[in-house]
Amino acid sequence: MSGGDLREIRSSDDVVRVRQEVRARAQALGFSLVDQTKIVTAASELARNTLDYGGGGTVRLIELRNGARTGLRLEFEDQGPGIPDTEQALRDGFTSGRGLGLGLGGARRLSNEFELVSQLGQGTRVSITRWK
Amino acid sequence: MSDTEVAARLLAEGEVEIIAEWLRLQETEGGGGSGRISSAELRVQCDRFLALLRRGLNQGAETAQDAAFAELRDMLRDLSRSRAIQGFTPTETASFIFSLKEVTFRLLQKDVGAAWALNRLLDAFGLYTFESYQRAREEVIARQQREITELSTPVVKLWDSVLALPLIGTLDSERTQVVMENLLQNIVDLNAEIAIIDITGVPTVDTLVAQHLLKTIAAARLMGADCIISGIRPQIAQTMVHLGVDLNVVTKASLADAFALALRRVGQSVTRVVPAARAGA
Numbered sequence: 169m170s171g172g173d174l175r176e177i178r179s180s181d182d183v184v185r186v187r188q189e190v191r192a193r194a195q196a197l198g199f200s201l202v203d204q205t206k207i208v209t210a211a212s213e214l215a216r217n218t219l220d221y222g223g224g225g226t227v228r229l230i231e232l233r234n235g236a237r238t239g240l241r242l243e244f245e246d247q248g249p250g251i252p253d254t255e256q257a258l259r260d261g262f263t264s265g266r267g268l269g270l271g272l273g274g275a276r277r278l279s280n281e282f283e284l285v286s287q288l289g290q291g292t293r294v295s296i297t298r299w300k
Numbered sequence: 301m302s303d304t305e306v307a308a309r310l311l312a313e314g315e316v317e318i319i320a321e322w323l324r325l326q327e328t329e330g331g332g333g334s335g336r337i338s339s340a341e342l343r344v345q346c347d348r349f350l351a352l353l354r355r356g357l358n359q360g361a362e363t364a365q366d367a368a369f370a371e372l373r374d375m376l377r378d379l380s381r382s383r384a385i386q387g388f389t390p391t392e393t394a395s396f397i398f399s400l401k402e403v404t405f406r407l408l409q410k411d412v413g414a415a416w417a418l419n420r421l422l423d424a425f426g427l428y429t430f431e432s433y434q435r436a437r438e439e440v441i442a443r444q445q446r447e448i449t450e451l452s453t454p455v456v457k458l459w460d461s462v463l464a465l466p467l468i469g470t471l472d473s474e475r476t477q478v479v480m481e482n483l484l485q486n487i488v489d490l491n492a493e494i495a496i497i498d499i500t501g502v503p504t505v506d507t508l509v510a511q512h513l514l515k516t517i518a519a520a521r522l523m524g525a526d527c528i529i530s531g532i533r534p535q536i537a538q539t540m541v542h543l544g545v546d547l548n549v550v551t552k553a554s555l556a557d558a559f560a561l562a563l564r565r566v567g568q569s570v571t572r573v574v575p576a577a578r579a580g581a
Contacts, residue, residue, distance in 0.1 A: 205535035274543035
């Protein structure tokens with residue numbers, strides 16, 4: 169998938185920047201306050217996962233206009249170790265680190281569309297979409 | 301006569317023209333013409349730089365690090381610092397030195413060795429202004445970071461044994477550690493029973509923020525204080541439900557509600573005072 173704007177996620181400052189940009193985009197697209205908060209929070213979870221577990225990566229922000237519908241798609245990508253068991257990773261309370269283990273599953277529940285592809289040793293790609 | 305001494309002599313001989321041309325270049329190309337610095341002030345800086353440069357050259361200094369240039373380096377550091385604070389760009393700041401290079405290039409016709417020695421020195425001084433500029437900016441940023449950390453973590457005493465901690469901004473930085481320690485210390489110092497953590501000013505509550513809150517609540521509890529979380533806006537509430545976060549603590553929509561509850565818990569109440577005259581009517 170090409171198009172959209174690519175942003176680096178290399179430090180926790182970048183996580184803050186991604187959050188701010190996602191909020192600005194969602195506002196510009198006319199998302200309601202609840203929808204803004206949902207996609208910003210999901211972006212925050214995934215950006216931090218990219219940084220903490222993927223060793224840094226990128227996010228692509230894509231504005232979608234599909235007829236009458238508008239939406240925002242975020243594609244997070246890293247070249248980290250990958251996720252051995254994606255089912256397990258999505259289960260609430262599971263973490264391979266020291267977090268609450270709610271981020272990935274939470275991000276799925278906060279989005280309308282969710283796609284997780286991971287290859288061991290190659291990296292992880294998570295794509296979420298929130299429609300207005 | 302060494303190259304540096306020749307350079308010093310050439311600078312002294314052509315001083316009037318050099319300064320005039322140097323000033324002209326700075327006004328047209330550098331930050332001199334932007335009005336942030338008066339031409340009189342710029343002139344003083346140019347005079348002083350040339351005088352110090354000549355003095356160093358006369359003492360045979362060949363590199364910018366030479367002790368003979370110590371005063372010159374101090375001057376450049378102060379100049380870069382003040383320009384950094386005044387909002388000059390790095391290019392405008394360094395053009396103070398690099399525009400002089402353009403002027404002294406003409407000395408090449410008179411003495412190649414001297415012009416080359418001068419050229420190398422000016423390059424080094426130019427880089428030095430860059431470094432000083434950078435350092436001054438970094439100091440400003442570091443100071444602002446410290447200020448933000450201190451400013452945004454006040455613990456407020458609302459009543460005997462009731463504390464409030466209004467959180468503002470991003471919580472997933474090192475700031476959280478400061479916030480938490482600050483609160484726990486205040487619980488001890490003020491012998492607090494109830495701490496109200498107000499998150500009205502936190503734009504995003506994700507699982508990391510929730511985890512920080514949970515840890516703070518647990519630590520406060522170990523010290524004998526109960527926490528109340530207030531300022532949960534509707535959109536935050538909905539998002540937290542989707543995330544599956546359970547704070548496992550009493551929460552209130554507003555700080556006022558949380559305060560009322562805290563007062564009840566410590567056995568206090570707020571009553572309306574009825575004026576005596578109206579009470580009699």
